[in-house]
Amino acid sequence: GAVVSQHPSWVICKSGTSVKIECRSLDFQATTMFWYRQFPKQSLMLMATSNEGSKATYEQGVEKDKFLINHASLTLSTLTVTSAHPEDSSFYICSAREGIVLQETQYFGPGTRLLVL
Amino acid sequence: GESVGLHLPTLSVQEGDNSIINCAYSNSASDYFIWYKQESGKGPQFIIDIRSNMDKRQGQRVTVLLNKTVKHLSLQIAATQPGDSAVYFCAENFSGYSTLTFGKGTMLLVSP
Numbered sequence: 001g002a003v004v005s006q007h008p009s010w011v012i013c014k015s016g017t018s019v020k021i022e023c024r025s026l027d028f029q030a031t032t033m034f035w036y037r038q039f040p041k042q043s044l045m046l047m048a049t050s051n052e053g054s055k056a057t058y059e060q061g062v063e064k065d066k067f068l069i070n071h072a073s074l075t076l077s078t079l080t081v082t083s084a085h086p087e088d089s090s091f092y093i094c095s096a097r098e099g100i101v102l103q104e105t106q107y108f109g110p111g112t113r114l115l116v117l
Numbered sequence: 118g119e120s121v122g123l124h125l126p127t128l129s130v131q132e133g134d135n136s137i138i139n140c141a142y143s144n145s146a147s148d149y150f151i152w153y154k155q156e157s158g159k160g161p162q163f164i165i166d167i168r169s170n171m172d173k174r175q176g177q178r179v180t181v182l183l184n185k186t187v188k189h190l191s192l193q194i195a196a197t198q199p200g201d202s203a204v205y206f207c208a209e210n211f212s213g214y215s216t217l218t219f220g221k222g223t224m225l226l227v228s229p
Binding site for chain 2: 004006032034041042043044045046049091093095097105106107108109110111113
């Protein structure tokens with residue numbers, strides 16, 4: 001099956017620093033990638049949708065200047081949390097979709113746990 | 118709309134029992150539904166999906182039932198095993214909109 005990887009799997013940083021998380025589709029080309037955030041004992045909350053070569057579409061309430069998303073190739077999307085603060089500590093999960101058909105299955109990465117001190 | 122809860126409902130079963138996990142979805146226009154399994158500290162894993170032109174679909178040890186009249190989805194796991202312990206999420210999607218909306222999740226605990 002389709003495999004999506006994320007790097008790093010966990011990161012601890014100081015408040016005010018920026019953190020970059022990578023999401024890669026390993027055996028397929030992802031026309032669309034999604035970034036989610038998940039707090040403990042809660043569901044996945046979609047942050048943004050990124051299509052290769054175009055600007056990401058952010059969900060309401062998600063600051064695009066704080067969560068920078070780049071989808072420069074069909075196999076790589078990055079999420080940069082700029083000037084991270086403790087409230088940004090969360091589990092960040094990406095997913096990737098191969099086809100352009102709207103209901104093509106999304107495959108999820110293993111997640112990145114971010115802890116901001 | 119989205120349904121996000123701060124407290125995960127929990128279903129506790131014995132190994133070998135059949136488990137039924139329920140999900141109420143919110144958008145009557147949704148026509149594609151997916152069940153995901155999420156183990157602690159990992160990303161969601163696809164289990165099974167169903168389109169709105171069906172009311173039942175079976176996989177290996179899992180069955181998904183869809184009742185569009187009451188906007189209800191269920192996941193049945195046969196002969197539940199300890200390895201099935203995880204949080205299960207339903208997700209919905211409707212044609213013309215590319216994103217998934219996740220339900221609040223149910224934690225399944227399987228004791229040996």
